[in-house]
Amino acid sequence: EVQLVESGGGVVQPGGSLRLSCAASGFTFGDYAMHWVRQAPGKGLEWVSLIAGDGSNTFYAESVEGRFTISRDNSKNSLYLQMNSLRTEDTALYFCTKASGWTSDYWGPGTLVTVSS
């Protein structure tokens, strides 16, 4: 059974940093691309970033380009999102997703990031 569990969310001041993690199990982690997708309170879904299975390619939404860095450690079955220079508009529930092709087929429950002074 595929399981994805995010962690690392919390409250941070504007301009601060946070590192999210996602622990994966139930599939051969390194064989699949992974995404981060976020959802602001009461709003729709916003794709954030994608990393290839071997980590060789990464893609970002324009809203986070240059501030967020996606990475993975296939030896630990883990996905990460380093978030720097956080803004109030980054407040959201952040989901880790497994990709099939580029489609997100499994989602974690999410971890909440709140950027507030």
Next chain:
Amino acid sequence: EIVLTQSPGTLSLSPGERATLSCRASQSVGENYLAWYQQKPGQAPRLLIDDASRRATGVPDRFSGSGSGTDFTLTISRLEPEDFAVYYCHQCATSPLTFGGGTKVEVK
């Protein structure tokens, strides 16, 4: 960036009725790299349809997807009580990947 526009924003229907949800892309999504998700309050989204028309594992056959290029449709043939939720379309053809704004299917 490919912009996805979903309509209507809200669909008010009764159980047993047919629901038709639309998703229009600002440019072609190529080889139908279009997916549909269902999201219920307090839950993560669930994949229903990928490649525009292929049902994901375990999805009931009352859900069907159709369309190509820039115009896509999700149809729920007969609404069950558990189908009242928000539905999102999503293109994974090109980066940046994008989602539509969602259609809420509510009980009339």
